[in-house]
Amino acid sequence: MTGFEYLVIAIVMAVVSAAVSGLSMLLAPKPDIEEAEPSALGDFGFPTNLESRYIPVVWGSTRISGPNVIWYGELSTNALTTGGNVVGYEYSIGIDMALCWGELDSITAIQLDDEFFIKAGEQRAHTGGTVPLAGFTKTTSGHRRIRVTDHSLTGGPKRGGGIDGDISFYFGTQDQPINEWLIGKLNDSGETETLTNGDVVPRASLLPHYGGVARMVWEGGKLTERATAPQFQVHVQRFPTMLTTSYAKIRDDGTTADANPMHVIYEILTDVDWGLAIDPSLINRESFIAAAKKCSEEGNGFSRTIDSPKQAFGVIQSISDQVNGVLFQNEDGLFEYTLNRKTYEETTNAILDYDGNPVGGTTYTTDGIFQTGAVGADARFGDDALWDALEVGDQIFVTNVTEGSGLKPCVVTSKSSAATKFVFFASTTGEDLGADNTFTGGSIVATVQKGFNTVPILTPASIIKVKTADRQSWDQTFNTVHLKYLDRTQEFKEAVANAVDSGNMAIRRGKKSIKQVDMQGIRHPATAATVAQRFLKSYSYPLTTLTLEVSRDLSYLRPGSILEVNHPDFGLFDFYMRVLEVGLPQDSSGNVVVKGIRDVFDEPTSSIQVGGSASLAQVVPADAVFPTSIELTGLPEFYHQQLGLINSQAHTWHILGGPNATTTSAQAFQLDGGAYLDVSDQATMPPTGRIVGHTSDVWLDRAQASRYDRNSSSTDYYVPGPYGASAGPHTNPVRHNSNVGSPMVEGFSNNAMWGAFKNNADRYFDKSIGDILVRDLSVSIGRLEATSITEEQVKNLGYGLALVRPAWANGDKRYDEIIAFTSARPVTLYFGWAYRNPLIGPALGLDFSVGTNVPRDQIIEAHPCLSLSGVYRGLLDTGIQTLNTGSEILFLDQDDPMYDRVGQITGSLTNQTYRHAAYSPAGGTAPEDATDRTVTVDELKRRLRPLPPTKLRINGDTPNQLWGYNHYDDGRYEQYSVKDIGTSSMTLNWSTHNHSVNPGVVKLYSENDAVDTDERLLVGLKLIDDDRIEIATVADRPNADERNRHLLARLKEGWMPTNPPLRGGTEYTEGVDRTTLGFAASTSLLGSANANSAEVVDITARFNAMANGTKPELTSGQVYFVEVSVQSYSVADNLVSRGAQRFGVKFTATANVTNT
DSSP: OOSOSSOEESOOOHHHHHHHHHHHHHTOOOHHHHTTSTTTTGGGOOOOOTTTSOOOEEEEEEEEESOEEEEEEEEEEEEEEETTEEEEEEEEEEEEEEEEESOOOEEEEEEETTEEEEETTOOTTBTTSSOOTTOEEOOTTSEEEEEEEETTGGGOTTTTOOEEEEEEEEOOOTTOOOOHHHHHHHHHHTOEEEOTTSOEEEGGGGOOOOTTEEEEEEEEEEEESSSSOOOEEEEEEEOOOSSOSTTOEESOOSSOOEEOHHHHHHHHHHOSSSSOOOOGGGBOHHHHHHHHHHHHHHTOOBOEEEOSOEEHHHHHHHHHHHHTEEEEEOTTSOEEEEEOSOOEETTTTEEBOTTSOBOSSEEEEEEEEEEEOSSOEEEEESOHHHHHHOOTTOEEEEEOOTTSSBOOOEEEEEEOOTTTOEEEEEETTOOOGGGOTTOOOEEEEEEEEESOOBOOEEOTTTEEEEEEEEEOOGGGOOSEEEEEEEEGGGTTEEEEEEEEOHHHHHHTTTOOOEEEEEOTTOOOHHHHHHHHHHHHHHHSSOOEEEEEEEOGGGTTOOTTOEEEEEEGGGTEEEEEEEEEEEEOOSSTTOOEEEEEEEOTTSOOSSOOOOOOSSOOOOOOOOOOOOOSOEEEEEOOHHHHHHHTOOTTEEOEEEEEOBOSSSOOEEEEEEEETTEEEEOBOOEEOOBEEEEESSGGGGGTTSTTOOSOOTTSOOSSOOOOSTTOOOOOTTSOSSOOOTTOOOOOBTTEESSOEEEEEEOTTSOEEEEEEESEEEESOSSOGGGGOBOOOOHHHHHHHOTTEEEEEOGGGTTOGGGOEEEEEEEEEEEEEEEEEOSSOSSOSSSOEEEEOOGGGSOTTEEEEEEEEEEEEEEEOSOTTOOOOOOOTTOEEEEOOTTOOEEBSSOEEGGGOOOEEEEEEEEETTEEOOGGGSOOEEEOHHHHGGGGSOOOOEEEEETTOOGGGTSSSOEEETTEEESSOEEEOSSSEEEEEEEOOOTTSSTTSOOOTTOOOSOOTTEEEEEEEEESOOOOTTSOSGGGSOOHHHHHHHHHHHHHHOOSOSSSOSSOSOOOTTSOOGGGOSOSEEEEEEOOOOTTSOEEEEHHHHHHTSOTTTOOOBOTTOEEEEEEEEEEEETTTTEEOSOOEEEEEEEEOSSOBOOO
């Protein structure tokens, strides 16, 4: 683009800021007034003024939340009494608020703390009767005053609410008056100001009128009974008409409407206050008006509030995405706008306007006689000039016929004598024109167009070089579009329009592939549905992209132009290409380079061959590969609610990790009478990957990069060798700095992982790389990219959910964790130096310093990863776990889980055995060739089980000090904790997620419901090491420091399995046989307290209460370590939560325990 990329919209003019400062000074309360209640006005905490906030720009029908407060003051109070006692105060105050740049067309509604007190078509608080359907429209003076009274608003009298006062609206005209109420307040004071030139003037004369800025002034009436600033939300309308007064409103229902997108772009280009201030003479207005007319006909309107600096290019691009158009500069240097529509006709290659009429050539309006024959048609035209101009073989369009809608394109076959002036013509497609019954014969008036413009046709002879020819695979397409927008018909609530291409889904064997689109300028559901369908048309078919070098004769092409390409060598026939980019020659000898894609309106009649960049030769799809990552369990309650399943049933949830990018869907089967019958729909397999617990682990295949030294006294990883010191999960991988890292608080982290970079001066600096890193993905990183997933979408729709199976857990499902991420982006970790460019890679490069081992400017390795940030932990029925390197992650499809169509009645559950088939575009695997997989009754009870405890705390600590927080210890953030209780007894407190409360919502770790008094804690204790008498030499027995390291190794890596050991070998560096060092003892406690009280656990007593022969050996006064697991237990249902929380405790034995 040229010239309009860098404009910042919504720039605050200096004169406005100065005026604000002046007003604040002029209306500042005098000390003698303020001394009565010196802190009362400050208690309200109003938002910042215009000097620190931008003036919004608005278009269409939109809502402004929390307008800029220019000034507030004139506070007065009135005591509220009951029985002679003061129970509160009502407050009256003046507030001057800047809404947006003007001029506004109308104000249709106002909310106070989310409650409407002004609404078009209703009276509500308006004392002047019903508010007009169009709202309060702009007046000639640019000012309107109304009075509002509603004593029941926001709680009512003596309950914090009620309003009573006058509001003045200023619509942002240049000559709008100064507020009379403010003038009166200053005149009443009789005060003056001395100007810098010595003149003394009344203070009231210095009040600004804010020309061009729309405002709302609350003129000192009662506003609240709370000493807090009220939150106004103002619904406004603004329809720019700088382009033309025609087509300015779209989908106008009498109260709300959208602005025309072309009017908006034109205003951005030409506005001199906040726009680009481009001279209108440099704009092809006709192209904008034609596009505006088309947008109006299509009902494609635009409404949006811009309240922070934006590049003009970005805003224009978002509008162009919505309307499917392009802004460019034509050959004359004029800005021109083109909508990508079906503006060509294939049989004649005629270029059409938006109304379907041919462009260019000569147009004749003629009377005459028209009649159809058996194989053609004839006409006698009254226009001699037309008769003279027509020649045999000419292609013409006959339109605007008085007795019909118009002919199809025709070709002249012959002419009669000049005396009769008859013309005979036939259809260009060879069909019988007489079959067109819209023509009945007789006298006509018609428009005949000859010599119209046609689409250029490119053949091998006219193409100098095919530089690239690429086609998407079906795997790169989408068959479902979810378009997010704000619905102005539903009070601007967030809504989603869906579009589905069943043909694409069938070709891809039922695999659902969803494209999320966020259209901030759409406010109407009909527009959203139309745009979603258009996006789907672009995304659902594999588009072919061509880059062609052609002669200078085509230098007139511009983005949006259409070309027809015929090139047999590349399998291209009648291929209509929409031009995306045009590279013009730099001198008289250069050629033109054109890049484009298959036009979405050019529906293929036969399949185009797929392939690489050199040709479009056929590529054979890969066969389906059977997944090896399979987990069968009960469908959680959240999915039961989302899918509308019967409450009395339990359905099996089949979680099959996608093995690669081409094997994308699967189906469940059960044996029935000797045949396998499908019991689930074909569903998308979740893409998989492996978590990188800390960044040094990406080089673990190098021998010198050992993970950590188990002999080290460090509480975390230590990596010797060329990669530097490294810490564990969620930590800085190279260097630790107490000033970086965002701790994970109550189960939410946002950019908690930090990397150390080296700059050109060999100094380190720190930069966020997200919260969780994933590598070894089964699909391309681009398929999993996501931005701006909201907390509401996570909770209500299940967006961003992923299942993590910690590597340390060895398949123990109690320690599965479901997380949700709000952003996913590519990050590349580099090994080497980039002296001149330390930050490299698709999104981010980690420039690891390796001393003298690698020369400067040399990159040895590059490891692409997916960075997840804004992560919610421990969701649904899972706890927060340590996510160590190698943990498997499966990205769940919120719309397409695989589950049994028919569930079992929960009162009579039985184990179920299944086989599965996987599918790729080339075919599928057979269930007969698969392995049996069984889901147990215990797993099927998943939806019935209580949810695990949250906010667990020991001995009065805060919830963050055990789980849900990254501890900062000795320069490291740790994702796990060892709690030193100092003695043998620990007091546990916790919060609950009641599984019967709001079951259709994903509950966050930070939330809790009312306590379920039926639930208790089930506490498991696993002793790491005791005074093992099997080890004869006391000196060889683990000491306290070694026990501590053993526990940390267990917490981080699952390194010490349950007793008996699951792994053998001599992994302890103390030289002690690994096989003798499983857990020394395991016991559990079913508590008696609920979350309203506390559970006290005496660890020494619990081990001493074990049966003889199973006890550990403990010495009073010695330090020991236990791994603690905590689950919820429902007394009524006799069920334990599926998920568990796990942590480590350091305790001191208070008695000798002997295993006799």
